[in-house]
C-alpha cells in the first residue's frame with residue numbers, strides 16, 4: 001500500500017475513485033488504471049450482506065474487507081467508516097483499526113446512528129459540536145499523519161444547504177483533511193459548495209446513479225472545483241445487472257455458451273488474480 005494521497009491531492013487534477021467492495025473488484029479497478037479506490041459501505045452492505053445501506057454493517061466487517069483489499073492492491077484506499085460506529089471512543093478504535101488495515105483516507109459522517117445511505121429520505125444528524133468532537137478524536141487517534149480524515153455532512157437534507165456548509169466549515173476548522181457535502185441536489189448547490197471551499201480543501205463529489213445529486217463526469221466536477229470524484233455504488237449496480245443477465249441466460253439455456261464472449265475464460269481470470277506469478281513463487285520454495 002502507498003499512502004501518498006495527501007501529495008496526490010495537492011497536485012492539480014481531480015482524483016477519480018471507483019467504488020469497490022472486495023479484493024476482486026479492487027484488483028480489477030487497479031488494473032483499469034485508477035489512482036485510488038473508494039471502499040463503499042453501501043456496496044459492502046449490498047454485496048456481502050445482501051442488505052440495504054442502513055447501518056447494519058459492523059466495524060469488523062468493514063475492517064476485514066479493507067484488510068483483504070489492502071493486501072492485494074498498491075493504490076490508496078479511501079474507506080467509508082459511516083458514523084465511526086458510535087461515539088468518539090468508537091471513532092478512535094475505528095480509525096486505528098482501519099489505519100492498521102491499510103486505509104489511506106477514512107471517511108466519517110455526522111448522521112445519527114443507525115445511519116442510512118445519504119440518498120435515502122429520513123436522515124438525522126448529530127449536533128455539529130458532537131461531530132467536531134468525533135473528528136478531533138479521529139485526528140488524535142491517527143498513528144500516521146499521512147492518514148487522512150474525510151469529514152462528511154449529511155445536513156443538506158435535514159437542515160438545508162447553508163447549515164450544511166457551516167457544518168463543513170466547522171469540520172474543516174477541527175482539522176479535517178477533505179470535505180464531503182452529501183446529497184447536493186442541484187448544479188447550483190454543487191457550485192455553491194465549491195465557491196465556499198474550493199482552493200482551501202479538497203472537496204469530494206459523490207455520484208450515485210439515480211440518487212439526489214445530478215451525475216456529472218469527473219472533468220465537469222473538476223471544472224466546478226471538486227478535488228475528488230467517487231462513483232461508489234456504480235460497481236455494485238453494474239455487477240447486479242451483469243449477474244442478472246448471466247443467471248437468466250444460464251437458467252434458460254442450461255449452459256454458459258451464449259455468454260462466453262461476455263466472460264473471461266479460465267486463463268484470463270487466473271491472469272487477473274495473478275495465478276501464474278503465485279505458482280512461480282511456490283516453485284521457488
Ligand SMILES: C[C@](O)(C(=O)O)[C@H](CC(=O)O)C(=O)O
Nearest residue numbers: 040041042117118208232233
Ligand atoms: C458513499 C456511500 O456512503 C457509500 O456507502 O458508498 C453511499 C453511496 C450509495 O449509497 O450509493 C452514500 O450514502 O451516498
